[in-house]
């Protein structure tokens with residue numbers, strides 16, 4: 012990054028900063044570096060920033076084209092310049108009376124028609140009035156899709172488990188690993204199973220093959236073509252391909268090229284969630300996202316949660332050279348959030364050229380990883396605390412929970428807060444020595460053990476407190492990360508909405524598959540040749 016502000020920041024990055032000392036010297040630090048919106052609290056005081064650094068980072072955002080690009084996104088401009096597409100997932104949660112015109116078409120009418128169809132199907136399934144080909148009510152839904160066509164509903168369905176009120180059980184099949192789809196259908200009865208093929212392109216190999224396998228499972232059970240038509244639904248922007256697959260035109264819910272796959276939970280891709288939550292709670296999810304959109308659009312930079320998260324990320328990646336970012340929800344129900352944000356962030360911003368195709372000199376997206384706390388504390392937190400790597404972490408904790416084990420929740424929260432505290436303050440050699448002595452150890456033991464027991468501290472983190480893990484707050488949380496990714500894309504001047512990098516692997520798999528299945532012969536590099544030959548020998 013090259014700007015006067017960035018030069019200032021680069022100089023500030025070299026100055027030592029001790030978080031423990033910063034907290035000791037400034038009793039207002041937590042208050043100073045906390046922002047609140049929609050009832051969500053973001054405490055970002057345990058980050059490697061001073062007032063000076065933070066003001067420069069805010070300047071970086073102020074001097075960037077953020078305002079104009081954000082307005083362009085909200086207006087539905089075609090900011091995905093390599094695919095000439097609008098990036099208009101916010102339209103899917105816009106107020107129903109907001110005019111949404113694109114290329115002369117009324118999107119509100121299209122969205123409303125799609126929702127009406129979704130809601131009618133949800134109502135039929137949940138009232139057990141949608142019958143299978145043998146006249147029995149549907150008991151199971153198999154959702155076939157991958158990437159953005161699966162991760163969102165799968166994560167959100169887990170996250171909102173206590174809100175599940177549907178008699179229909181949802182099963183997800185994504186991977187081309189045959190174990191997935193065969194395990195999914197094994198316990199199911201085709202006569203009471205509805206199948207949804209979710210693919211924006213309707214050209215994704217995994218989804219097509221899994222859909223074919225499930226169709227065959229139907230045929231093997233004695234179902235005829237008419238029965239299959241009754242049991243198969245799709246959501247796609249490629250209506251032609253879905254129809255060619257054999258899905259009845261009245262069973263195809265639209266997707267639109269103005270919604271990216273990893274931003275599509277708000278479209279018919281959210282159907283499994285809508286089914287399990289019911290329409291009213293699905294609308295609450297949309298409302299949470301909509302309120303976060305409004306906050307992102309209108310709040311000043313210094314109070315703007317997505318902007319704050321984005322600036323801190325840029326500071327770590329480009330200012331301090333951190334390459335990873337841990338996402339640590341202290342909520343069992345949010346355990347799939349890291350996988351979801353992996354696609355959202357890494358598929359959006361893992362780029363090496365800017366919007367004009369010029370090579371970037373700076374790193375972009377972090378490696379996102381993580382899992383639910385406290386599990387990680389007994390696995391990888393050792394590295395977070397004592398390794399030389401600095402991995403900024405986002406802790407996420409819902410304040411209120413639906414289960415009755417209040418003491419469990421106090422313990423969970425205590426661990427969440429203790430982890431960020433421990434990462435920040437660490438333990439000095441002197442403290443470690445004193446601890447050994449206080450536990451009855453000898454001076455020699457204290458001398459020997461202290462370096463092993465000490466923790467460097469000064470490890471950064473954010474803590475996000477959600478009032479509760481409800482549909483509304485989940486919607487807001489997802490939109491928060493969507494907009495964080497957007498802001499970072501603007502600061503790096505990249506197109507966050509294409510994903511050409513995933514194409515090469517797909518292309519190369521075709522000739523390899525042909526050789527593995529003896530359909531053709533091709534020459535490859537010696538390693539690939541060797542692997543193929545070994546595999547074929549069994």
Ligand code: F6P
Nearest residue numbers: 157158159160210211212215272
């Ligand atoms: O391969 C990447 C990708 O295109 C993702 O961006 C997308 O979410 C996923 O595959 C699934 O695509 P589709 O919905 O078209 O099947």
